[in-house]
Amino acid sequence: MPSDNDPLSLDAFREEAERFLRSIAGEFATAERAGGRRASDRIAAVEELGEGHELQVKQARELQARLFDAGLAWPSGPADCGGRGLTREHDRIVERLLADMGFPSREMLFVGLHIVAPAIDAHGTAELRRRMLTALYRADIIGCQLFSEPGAGSDLAGVSTRAVRDGDDWVLTGQKVWTSMGHLADVGEALVRTDPSAGKHGGLTVFLVDMHAPGVTVRPIRQMTGGSAFNEVFLDGVRVPDSHRVGGVGEGWRVAGTSLGSERETMIGGDGPVSPYVLERVVALVERLGAADDPVHRRRIARTVAAVTAMRAAAALPDGSWGHRTASVSGSVLKMLMTRAVDEIAALAGEVLGERAFTDGGEPDAYAWSEFVLGAPAMHIAGGTDEIQLNIIAQRGLGLPRPPKPG
Ligand SMILES: Cc1cc2nc3c(=O)[nH]c(=O)nc-3n(C[C@H](O)[C@H](O)[C@H](O)COP(=O)(O)OP(=O)(O)OC[C@H]3O[C@@H](n4cnc5c(N)ncnc54)[C@H](O)[C@@H]3O)c2cc1C
Structure with a gap:
């Protein structure tokens, strides 16, 4: 793993990635969706692919190809598959920069990248890995x-x-x-x-x-x-x-397990729909509507910040810090924390906006929350329901007995 003095320290890598992203930012800044909103203006809890999604998909593929060619699509991946043999923290740096700098969402590629690719990487033949991983990470295929x-x-x-x-x-x-x-x-x-x-x-x-x-x-x-x-x-x-x-x-059960573990940890358990950008947007929304003085909203803001902070703190723990016995449950814990953070943000946006979240009256930053508020409940189900995550945490993490089978 690179140390702080290596040319590929996290700081040096962040600088390299930021320099490259700034150089291409202009190409993706004018991206318009149907309805005249910029792709980065809408906020969704899960990718929704509404009207105008063809353009979104095209932009995501173009952006992914640019990242791949610059060595930024999969920094932690092996060199023969387009990666650079770095760490997952290097991957996360690119994702955070993309979100912070307002690049278009690439979420429609994430099932391929964070669910399918890890299974191929861990269990596929050398030929399958070389062919499929390169194509997935370059967005030649979805x-x-x-x-x-x-x-x-x-x-x-x-x-x-x-x-x-x-x-x-x-x-x-x-x-x-x-x-x-x-x-x-x-x-x-x-x-x-x-x-x-x-x-x-x-x-x-x-x-x-x-x-x-x-x-x-x-x-x-x-x-x-x-x-x-x-x-x-x-x-x-x-x-x-x-x-x-x-x-x-x-x-197949073992192979599927690799996909499911990665789905919870990297796709759902990471910042996902709770990027710093989304938190800033919801706080700005509350301030714009003058709702921050209302005690009910203040309480909700506190709950939201607490939920997001808990999620970030858990997600920032280095790999392995959950201990060997609980390593397989870290994704389930992260997913539960993230689901709670999404719920709080959706509730806050929904409470301060009321029906304006669901009717496109032209008010800036109002209807933009529609997909987030309506999509939040899906997080309790996608990638394994809350009850299933709690079962995993209880049995594999805490060593509690399995519930008796009915009958
Ligand atoms: C946004 C989204 C995207 C998705 N994308 C995909 C995808 O790309 N590919 C894919 O294959 N699937 C996908 N899914 C499906 C998802 O994985 C399933 O919906 C999920 O695993 C739950 O299965 P189910 O819908 O059949 O519900 P069921 O398994 O029928 O569950 C119904 C209820 O019973 C509860 N329950 C079931 N078993 C237990 C138990 N042992 N203990 C306690 N409670 C239990 C559940 O928690 C739930 O409340 C997606 C789902 C969503 C919401």
């Missing part, structure tokens, strides 16, 4: 996660989508649901059942599905935010080459 099914969400090991071996291929049949970015994706990480006789967790395998292959049907789901970021995905006899298998046959 990834999605094909885990949840109508009958398997919290109980993920209950997935029933089948994969049957046929020569060098596997043939996949079944239905996935809640697939974020499925309609944009080129590749999907699918958790499927390859051996129904091998027990619930033992008969699972992970494949990378070409989302444009014959037999893949993607149907967007409209959300109450007005956006349409997730989908139903039907797999009807989809052929996947065995070379697109991630990990061994029957090792």
Whole structure:
């Protein structure tokens, strides 16, 4: 790990990244969305992909490619896959700078980068890693996660989508649901059942599905935010080459675990929707509306700052500081803290704005909060529900007994 005296100390790296981002900032500053708002003006708890999202996606891909070519897309990644072998703190520096400097959101790429890529990195063959990781990190392709099914969400090991071996291929049949970015994706990480006789967790395998292959049907789901970021995905006899298998046959539960751990820790447990920019925006909103003197709002402001501070303090702990016994629960703790911080910010914005948060009356920084306020409840479910996180913390972190099975 670089020390403060190395050329790649965190400070030196921050300077390098900031210099580069300043040099390209102008190219992304005039980005207009439908409705005349700048992409950086809207605030969302989860990516919503509303009207005008094609331009957002194009900008995100262009920005990601520029970052990749400058060595800033994946600083902690290995050199043969476009990384620089640095630390995750270097990754976080780039993300924070991008947020602080108001660059357009790249959130629609994050399922591929923070859920799919870690599984390929940890379990894929050398060839799969080189090809897929480079393409994902350069945004040449977009990834999605094909885990949840109508009958398997919290109980993920209950997935029933089948994969049957046929020569060098596997043939996949079944239905996935809640697939974020499925309609944009080129590749999907699918958790499927390859051996129904091998027990619930033992008969699972992970494949990378070409989302444009014959037999893949993607149907967007409209959300109450007005956006349409997730989908139903039907797999009807989809052929996947065995070379697109991630990990061994029957090792899918372990591979999926890598994706889920990373999802909680880096995608959901990081600053995520609670960037310094969002906190500044909500405080500025309260001040603009003259609401800071109201005791009810003051109490909410205090709760919001406390929740955000707790989340940041936990997220800033160096890797490994949770201790070996609790290492696997850090993502669950961070996710719970982040969900609480999102709730407080959404409640504060909703309370001071009232109905103006939901009706576009042209008032600056009012309707911009609509997606955040309406999207906040989804954080209690996405990436594993609150109850599931609490079970993980209780059982794996605190060593408490598992609840008795019904009956
Ligand atoms: C914004 C968003 C994006 C998503 N993106 C994706 C994606 O890209 N890919 C993907 O595969 N999935 C995705 N999901 C799906 C998500 O992972 C599931 O919704 C989640 O795991 C819960 O599963 P479920 O909806 O089937 O609810 P269920 O599992 O049916 O749960 C229903 C209720 O029962 C409770 N419950 C269930 N089991 C237990 C238990 N053992 N102990 C205590 N309580 C329990 C739950 O906490 C919940 O309150 C997304 C969800 C959201 C909200």
